[in-house]
Amino acid sequence: MKAIRRFSVRTVLPSRIEGLGVLASNLRWSWHPPTRDLFESISPRKWVDAGEDPVKLLSRLSADELAALAADDEFVSSVVAANEDLHHYLTDERWYQSWSREQEAAGKAAPAAIAYFSPEFGITAVLPQYSGGLGILAGDHLKTASDLGVPIVGVGLFYKTGYFKQSLNRDGWQVETYPVLDPDELPLSLLREEDGTPAVVTIDLPAGRVLNAHVWKAQVGRVPLLLLDSDVPGNDEQTRKVTESLYGGGGDTRLEQELLLGIGGVRALRLWSRLSGAPTPEVYHTNEGHAGFLGVERIAELVRDHGLSFDEALEAVRAATVFTTHTPVPAGIDRFDAAKINLFFGGANAIEGVPVERLLALGAEDYEGGQPGIFNMAVMGLRLAQRANGVSQLHGVVSRGMFDGLWPGFDDVEVPITSITNGVHAPTWVDRAVYDVARKHLGTADIAGTDAWARIDGVPADAVWSTKREMREKLVTDARRRVRSSWQKRGATDAELGWVDDVLDPDVLTIGFARRVPTYKRLTLMLRDPARLKALLLHPQRPIQLVIAGKSHPADETGKRLIQEMVRFADDPEVRHRIVFLPNYDIAMAQHLYPGCDVWLNNPLRPFEACGTSGMKAALNGGLNLSILDGWWDEWFDGRNGWAIPTADGVEDAERRDDIEAAALYDLIENDVAAKFYDRDAAGLPQGWIAMMTHTLKTLGPKVLASRMVQDYTRQLYSPAANAGRAVIASDFAGAKDLAAYKAKIRASWPKVKVEHVEPSGLSDSPQIGDVLDLRAYVALDGLTPDDVDVQLVHGHVNDVDELWGMEVAPLRLVESYDDGRHQFAGSQPLRRTGSFGYSVRVVPKHPSLASAAELGLARNA
Numbered sequence: 126m127k128a129i130r131r132f133s134v135r136t137v138l139p140s141r142i143e144g145l146g147v148l149a150s151n152l153r154w155s156w157h158p159p160t161r162d163l164f165e166s167i168s169p170r171k172w173v174d175a176g177e178d179p180v181k182l183l184s185r186l187s188a189d190e191l192a193a194l195a196a197d198d199e200f201v202s203s204v205v206a207a208n209e210d211l212h213h214y215l216t217d218e219r220w221y222q223s224w225s226r227e228q229e230a231a232g233k234a235a236p237a238a239i240a241y242f243s244p245e246f247g248i249t250a251v252l253p254q255y256s257g258g259l260g261i262l263a264g265d266h267l268k269t270a271s272d273l274g275v276p277i278v279g280v281g282l283f284y285k286t287g288y289f290k291q292s293l294n295r296d297g298w299q300v301e302t303y304p305v306l307d308p309d310e311l312p313l314s315l316l317r318e319e320d321g322t323p324a325v326v327t328i329d330l331p332a333g334r335v336l337n338a339h340v341w342k343a344q345v346g347r348v349p350l351l352l353l354d355s356d357v358p359g360n361d362e363q364t365r366k367v368t369e370s371l372y373g374g375g376g377d378t379r380l381e382q383e384l385l386l387g388i389g390g391v392r393a394l395r396l397w398s399r400l401s402g403a404p405t406p407e408v409y410h411t412n413e414g415h416a417g418f419l420g421v422e423r424i425a426e427l428v429r430d431h432g433l434s435f436d437e438a439l440e441a442v443r444a445a446t447v448f449t450t451h452t453p454v455p456a457g458i459d460r461f462d463a464a465k466i467n468l469f470f471g472g473a474n475a476i477e478g479v480p481v482e483r484l485l486a487l488g489a490e491d492y493e494g495g496q497p498g499i500f501n502m503a504v505m506g507l508r509l510a511q512r513a514n515g516v517s518q519l520h521g522v523v524s525r526g527m528f529d530g531l532w533p534g535f536d537d538v539e540v541p542i543t544s545i546t547n548g549v550h551a552p553t554w555v556d557r558a559v560y561d562v563a564r565k566h567l568g569t570a571d572i573a574g575t576d577a578w579a580r581i582d583g584v585p586a587d588a589v590w591s592t593k594r595e596m597r598e599k600l601v602t603d604a605r606r607r608v609r610s611s612w613q614k615r616g617a618t619d620a621e622l623g624w625v626d627d628v629l630d631p632d633v634l635t636i637g638f639a640r641r642v643p644t645y646k647r648l649t650l651m652l653r654d655p656a657r658l659k660a661l662l663l664h665p666q667r668p669i670q671l672v673i674a675g676k677s678h679p680a681d682e683t684g685k686r687l688i689q690e691m692v693r694f695a696d697d698p699e700v701r702h703r704i705v706f707l708p709n710y711d712i713a714m715a716q717h718l719y720p721g722c723d724v725w726l727n728n729p730l731r732p733f734e735a736c737g738t739s740g741m742k743a744a745l746n747g748g749l750n751l752s753i754l755d756g757w758w759d760e761w762f763d764g765r766n767g768w769a770i771p772t773a774d775g776v777e778d779a780e781r782r783d784d785i786e787a788a789a790l791y792d793l794i795e796n797d798v799a800a801k802f803y804d805r806d807a808a809g810l811p812q813g814w815i816a817m818m819t820h821t822l823k824t825l826g827p828k829v830l831a832s833r834m835v836q837d838y839t840r841q842l843y844s845p846a847a848n849a850g851r852a853v854i855a856s857d858f859a860g861a862k863d864l865a866a867y868k869a870k871i872r873a874s875w876p877k878v879k880v881e882h883v884e885p886s887g888l889s890d891s892p893q894i895g896d897v898l899d900l901r902a903y904v905a906l907d908g909l910t911p912d913d914v915d916v917q918l919v920h921g922h923v924n925d926v927d928e929l930w931g932m933e934v935a936p937l938r939l940v941e942s943y944d945d946g947r948h949q950f951a952g953s954q955p956l957r958r959t960g961s962f963g964y965s966v967r968v969v970p971k972h973p974s975l976a977s978a979a980e981l982g983l984a985r986n987a
């Protein structure tokens with residue numbers, strides 16, 4: 126029978142073990158083994174049955190069981206000790222506290238709070254609010270910020286059915302189910318007003334509708350994460366569904382989700398500060414464009430509360446905003462019809478202080494190659510943020526090329542999008558067995574302390590190898606359980622499943638491949654030549670085995686076909702003991718998968734993998750990467766930490782390109798990877814392989830950590846943004862007003878700014894190194910003062926069509942001003958490089974509040 130209504134009765138814990146409730150409600154348990162052990166010790170069986178979820182576990186204990194625990198002195202003292210440990214974790218000084226003291230002492234800003242907006246957060250399997258890498262990264266960012274003491278507050282949405290659960294039908298076709306999450310059964314608490322009523326965020330929608338939301342708070346160590354939930358009383362049926370599922374829903378749902386995330390998110394932050402006394406964020410970081418409307422809400426606030434004009438408010442908002450772009454795949458970027466934006470933000474729905482034309486202009490693709498009538502969330506994100514980055518060096522290059530239309534007049538290298546390479550949260554992703562070996566042989570489990578990496582050679586080869594085998598064996602056990610359960614769902618009886626006990630072998634070279642299934646990730650590249658793959662799987666002396674997983678977006682039929690193709694291959698009785706497809710890739714599966722694999726395979730279509738993080742997680746568990754040189758691997762592959770699959774860059778025919786790259790992959794596996802794995806010494810150890818494992822840990826370990834990433838963000842983006850933010854709001858927003866006025870003046874004059882004449886001297890017909898080029902440049906500034914601009918000599922090598930490359934920029938100095946608004950600038954440049962040399966002179970805006978000379982996209986070249 127179906128219940129007509131459901132609610133949860135919260136457990137009341139006896140006072141002696143009340144501390145369990147505190148431990149369960151702080152998600153630090155998810156990356157803190159001693160706390161997990163404590164919960165497991167209550168009942169190992171119930172712990173597993175509850176999906177290793179402390180809140181669920183506690184809710185399933187009877188009053189008698191709780192009373193027995195409360196009477197057990199030893200247990201009670203472990204609870205007390207665990208709470209003391211948590212208290213220290215939450216209150217002790219950490220990296221940020223000492224760093225910020227140094228900063229402030231040096232007169233630089235260390236932000237009091239940083240808001241981090243993301244449409245998804247992957248923190249633990251227990252809170253399935255993520256679909257893939259973007260969410261996992263956001264989760265790792267928060268956990269690491271907590272470990273480092275960085276004062277971040279997360280903002281997202283609470284999706285009632287999360288993403289979806291994946292299973293397979295008999296034919297190997299992906300089936301999606303959407304189990305409903307009851308927030309009362311999750312480690313969440315509701316933000317309440319002082320009188321106990323739930324706090325509400327309200328947003329106006331077209332046609333007089335309103336969107337109300339409650340705000341749940343998850344506590345991620347020291348970091349609060351605010352999640353907005355539209356399934357609340359007072360909303361109509363349709364509005365209640367806005368946050369039903371991640372990337373789901375048709376019609377206007379996506380836009381409504383983004384309104385709630387951006388605008389509602391800022392309102393939730395204000396609520397949070399009012400109710401908890403938390404400091405107002407000084408920096409706003411948006412993880413991809415989905416949360417871009419947060420800037421619009423902040424402009425509206427400044428116009429309303431401080432009487433700024435739109436342009437002044439825009440400068441104040443931009444200064445304190447950081448935008449991270451995550452994808453070079455156009456389909457990964459949200460674009461809406463401008464008409465729809467007009468409907469939501471125009472007419473009766475117009476936000477005071479934010480004219481809809483100004484909003485439309487922020488997201489307009491009004492550059493070469495752009496599409497009229499489209500509102501692009503990434504473009505708005507870039508225009509609302511003074512600082513932006515991609516997520517690996519290669520992705521930085523690709524992003525600068527992709528968005529260069531926003532900064533006309535500048536070469537791609539000067540486009541103000543930097544890069545910070547992603548990292549992963551070791552305590553979440555490194556297997557306990559690895560920590561145990563480190564503790565035993567290096568005397569520390571603090572693998573984030575960089576000197577431990579350098580000493581990794583000190584771990585005996587047999588210890589490295591036996592640890593890997595132990596983890597491989599755990600994966601094999603987990604995979605067999607998953608294969609059995611999957612076949613049961615596919616309609617097989619136990620009698621037909623005897624073979625599952627022989628699936629995979631803990632001594633065979635294990636290659637993992639798990640990720641979402643958009644086309645560019647090429648799940649089925651390995652199936653290009655099925656006979657060749659079969660031969661590798663069934664090789665009599667050097668077999669490989671493959672563990673594969675991944676979800677396709679529910680609306681992506683192509684992705685589902687690829688999964689089916691893979692499943693059908695893996696169903697073949699001839700190979701099914703050597704290749705498995707495990708349904709429902711999620712954090713829980715991933716935590717077994719990375720440690721258990723010897724090799725992590727990644728074969729995206731270059732350069733569409735912005736960074737990729739699964740290979741980093743594999744590396745931290747002693748896995749070797751076998752990957753296309755894309756994303757992070759392009760940056761850190763060194764020839765000894767894994768293998769690079771050669772790419773057929775430039776081959777236009779996609780089929781041929783796949784053929785070439787697949788053939789290269791088979792060759793590598795057969796001749797290099799398997800050969801090395803099975804090359805054993807007298808003791809049965811693959812010394813060459815083990816050397817690659819330790820080299821991987823030693824060289825990649827310190828780089829792939831999220832602690833490196835979050836420190837990079839703090840130093841390179843958050844702190845400068847906080848400095849800039851403080852500068853523009855000081856003295857009643859004098860800086861914002863000045864910068865807005867400056868930009869208006871520059872834009873008005875720019876059409877008449879001109880480099881009229883350049884006079885070189887000092888060089889002979891055949892110049893040589895050490896000679897000096899002297900230049901005079903005469904420029905017209907149309908009423909701008911020489912202080913408003915930089916006049917620059919830009920020099921470098923030239924290619925055969927006279928394009929400069931390897932450019933360097935040298936400022937010219939003002940020599941003389943004339944009555945008619947013309948000025949003479951001059952400078953000297955010694956020739957330091959042989960080969961082709963070319964130069965030009967240009968005028969660019971100059972103002973102390975600009976983060977880059979390219980910021981306005983205005984340059985006047987000679």
Ligand SMILES: *Cc1c(COP(=O)(O)O)cnc(C)c1O
Nearest residue numbers: 257258640711712715737738739
């Ligand atoms: C790490 C991770 C991802 C992202 O991996 P990529 O290499 O970026 O594709 C996706 N899903 C889960 C469950 C993960 O743990």
